[in-house]
Amino acid sequence: MDFARLRRKTGSMKDSGLFTVDVPLEHAAYSVWIGEGLLAHCGPKIKPLHPGGKVAVVSDSNVAPIYGAVVVDSLRDAGFEPTLITVEAGEASKRMEVAGQIADQMIAAGLDRKSLLVALGGGVVGDLAGFVAAIYYRGIPYVQIPTTIVSLVDSSVGGKTGVNAPGGKNLLGAFHHPVLVLADPSTLATLPDREFYEGFGEIIKHACIRDAGMLDVLDPERRNDLSELIARNVAIKAGIVATDEKETKGERALLNFGHTVGHAIEQAGGYGRFLHGEAVAIGLHAALLLSVQKSGLPAADARRVVQIMEAFQLPTRIPADLEIDALMAALGRDKKFESGKIRFVLLERLGCGFLSSNVTVEDIRTVMERLKDVATT
Amino acid sequence: MDFARLRRKTGSMKDSGLFTVDVPLEHAAYSVWIGEGLLAHCGPKIKPLHPGGKVAVVSDSNVAPIYGAVVVDSLRDAGFEPTLITVEAGEASKRMEVAGQIADQMIAAGLDRKSLLVALGGGVVGDLAGFVAAIYYRGIPYVQIPTTIVSLVDSSVGGKTGVNAPGGKNLLGAFHHPVLVLADPSTLATLPDREFYEGFGEIIKHACIRDAGMLDVLDPERRNDLSELIARNVAIKAGIVATDEKETKGERALLNFGHTVGHAIEQAGGYGRFLHGEAVAIGLHAALLLSVQKSGLPAADARRVVQIMEAFQLPTRIPADLEIDALMAALGRDKKFESGKIRFVLLERLGCGFLSSNVTVEDIRTVMERLKDVATT
DSSP states (O other): OOGGGOEEEOOSSSSSOEEEEEEOOTTTOEEEEEOTTGGGGHHHHHGGGSOOEEEEEEEETTTIIIIIHHHHHHHHHTTEEEEEEEEOSSGGGOSHHHHHHHHHHHHHTTOOTTOEEEEEESHHHHHHHHHHHHHBTTOOOEEEEEOSHHIIIIITSSOEEEEEETTEEEEEEEEOOOSEEEEOGGGGGGSOHHHHHHTHHHHHHHHHHHOGGGGGTOOTTOOSOOHHHHHHHHHHHHHHHHHSTTSOSSTGGGGGTTHHHHHHHHHHTOBTTBOHHHHHHHHHHHHHHHHHHHHOOOHHHHHHHHHHHHHTTOOOSOOTTSOHHHHHHHHHTSTTSGGGOOOEEEEEETTEEEEESOOOHHHHHHHHHHHHHOSOO | OOGGGOEEEOOSSSSSOEEEEEEOOTTTOEEEEEOTTGGGGHHHHHGGGSOOEEEEEEEETTTIIIIIHHHHHHHHHTTEEEEEEEEOSSGGGOSHHHHHHHHHHHHHTTOOTTOEEEEEESHHHHHHHHHHHHHBTTOOOEEEEEOSHHIIIIITSSOEEEEEETTEEEEEEEEOOOSEEEEOGGGGGGSOHHHHHHTHHHHHHHHHHHOGGGGGTOOTTOOSOOHHHHHHHHHHHHHHHHHSTTSOSSTGGGGGTTHHHHHHHHHHTOBTTBOHHHHHHHHHHHHHHHHHHHHOOOHHHHHHHHHHHHHTTOOOSOOTTSOHHHHHHHHHTSTTSGGGOOOEEEEEETTEEEEESOOOHHHHHHHHHHHHHOSOO
16 A cells, blocks of 8 residues: 555644645646645635636535635635535535536626636535536536545545436536645544544445555544544545546446445435445445455454444444345446446455456345344354 | 548438548547438447447437437337437526436436437537436437537537526536537428528538638528538538637637627527527627627628528527617626636638637627617628
């Protein structure tokens, strides 16, 4: 794992270190800065990358009241003309109509094709606002300022933007890379417990597919000084994205570990019942069991990961009221089921994921039934 | 003008010749086929470009009843599984919600990221369905089958896709090139007169900026054997697009000749009052007068073009009830007004357009007032 790529920097930020991870893409290289206090310094960080003028700061009804003003003030002090646009918090905002409404407000505020967008919030805001940036005047530059663990370690890096359709999650979207990602772990202090822990679903996923050593340092009690852990995760994500920018080579598909079943649970449960990381945790459990069965992952290793997820208060079983048939129907609409064929990510061992074509729809049904009925593996 | 690039081919099509124009883009080269009878042969033409499977044929309530079956049948005979999706005809369908509804129907029909979309119709269908193709699973391939003159000679080539926002036309969209364009001029036979003539707004625009000789051959009485004229126009459009794929070099901006005022008229008049080519004709008149005033176009040449537009029953003046202030307000939202600066296309002489920064907002107001009040130039 190329953790050496993380460079510790001393800056003017409060006390803790400042990390940067580069995402070296062919046409759209950009950097991720990670450090406490970055939010209040976003203006000076963004300024060198954009000639200035109007900026839409897109946020949601949870995040805007807490962090909207500090971001807007920093941008204004740096010479930008920011407009704060707020959507209702929650997955339900991630749809075409809301994207259109954000664009309407940007037009009303006078933003044009040279303007900038800043996405301030969690994964929903990042995906939605990034999608608006992708299509506004056929594409304007944007900056991600993620404020949740999931968005810090996962969704803010990689250029996937989009909205949900009634038929499935993230089915409509565009690849559009940010020009900069500013991750300020101090925003995690205001997260409700459930949303704090949720993020560890993606972190544990990264550990499973690329960095088993990370499992040793995960501590559910620790809520501060998370910059280094986050940087470590961003480096994993960035490395995979740089290798396979548009998910054409298989490498990027590794990031879907746990997501096939996870997406089905999110969809069948109705968006909102499970947070993304929670559904992923259940999906990880399914994928771990399939790895034991199909690719020789030691059962003790699978149990260890499940215990870590439980320590982070993540669900690991399918609730009794979720029908397996409904989950199977949702599964069929997942983007990973290309033209009817299944691609499923398994682990050879902890830290080593691979793309398998050796998992059938029936295998998935069986493991889901097992996760629903049996008490503990 | 590189008309030599048109290759006349003999094919199995009915009686008339078959023309092809290549659009040689760096990452997305594709061909435009022009010939009567192509509609019924679309399946075999598309087949070599796609492995098969599900296809969404997106059309509108005017076109689908006439040509939907022939396209669907040809696709099915070629081994595809086509699904016809129909939207209400008219500019009002070109919005985010309708794009989402089309995607929902595609999901319901089981299309995935390997599937194909065919846009069958005029400019509205091409822009809207092309946009859906651009964002469906973050982009699937699509084929344009234009059925109006505007879409045959202009909008089906160039990769601009998108929808309107309340604040302005085409403000949301993506660059997404078709894999193939099949233009069948026999579809023009069923166009109402008004929509037939509308298309000559764009043809006359092409003549003004690149091919003055075309003005000599335009004949409002001729409704058949238009393949060569259409191919000549596609070649102009393709040549400009190939030089400046994403409108970053100025070349492609030439295609906006007449469109600054044209878009303002479309928007201020309410979409639906003017057809696109009609609004463009008025805009061309404004741009011709500004060219006389600013860049030495002989007044007699401007008059000649206006007379040709009148022969094609195109409007050339601003109706008395359209307020100049409303037009000026609409102007400010046009994509061409980047960060407050005006880029305006003028003619040095007929056949030779250029991008000028020598036109002020006041100049545009003055010429619009003149077009509203004075009887004939």
